[in-house]
Amino acid sequence: MANFDQDQLKQLAKGSSKAFQLIFDRYYSELIHIAEYYMKDAKQVEDVIQDVFLQLWEKRSKLKIHTTLRAYLVRSVQNKCIDKLRRNTLSDKYQDDQKFKLREAILMQSYADNSLGVLYEKELKEKLVDALEKLPEKCLMTFQLSRDEGMKNADIAKEMGISEKAVERNMTRSLKILRRELSEYLSSIVL
Missing domain, CATH: 1.10.1740.10 (RNA polymerase sigma factor, region 2, helix turn helix motif)
Known part of the structure; x- marks a missing residue:
């Protein structure tokens, strides 16, 4: 020290x-x-x-x-x-969203302390980019506005010219696809 x-x-x-x-x-x-x-x-x-x-x-x-x-x-x-x-x-009424963040946080923390953590984090980020590319255009846009811009559903709906329900459906679909694509990284985490 x-x-x-x-x-x-x-x-x-x-x-x-x-x-x-x-x-x-x-x-x-x-x-x-x-x-x-x-x-x-x-x-x-x-x-x-x-x-x-x-x-x-x-x-x-x-x-x-x-x-x-x-x-x-x-x-x-x-x-x-x-x-x-x-x-x-x-x-939170958006439990799937919070669970995804929690799994990601636990995963990042668990690998942050070991020497393979840096390599694993890089691999995970690459997989995340690949998974994001598999999202349909509207789902990707919704996901990015939510995650990258930190926008609320009402603001996303207004920005995209769609209903809040459509935003929720897009987020649910996005998270479902991301969970499927990243399952090998998230499956070892039990909530």
Whole structure:
């Protein structure tokens, strides 16, 4: 672990708010970007980051980190995002969409720590691109507006000049095709 991290963690354990502020300033931006990968909603992203730093502060005196502080914080953000996606899956009316995001998040997390993870992630991205090319034009456009642009169904419907029901059908069809095409990558994940 870097000397900076070790020094700040020692000070943090003693209750130093200055050490906490230095850690926050050093890692905040990076953690925001990581949370944004998992979640599109800015409020949820901010909530996750706030929860991670609150937990760091609350557990400061008992904290035992066996990796780098950065790795600990990144893993904490990933876990919080996955937990939030799990809860959203139960309450969100678009359960298929949330399950797909959750599976993708779990898959990415599970391979992020090992040396094959980079190769696997590259292969998965290539498979995802191939799978997206198999989507019908309207489904692909709907999927991209939802995922890449973060648009809501009502906005997509207006943009494409179709009904919200048609948007929902396009998303359902897109997710069904993507699940089928990416099944070898997602099948090992049990929800």
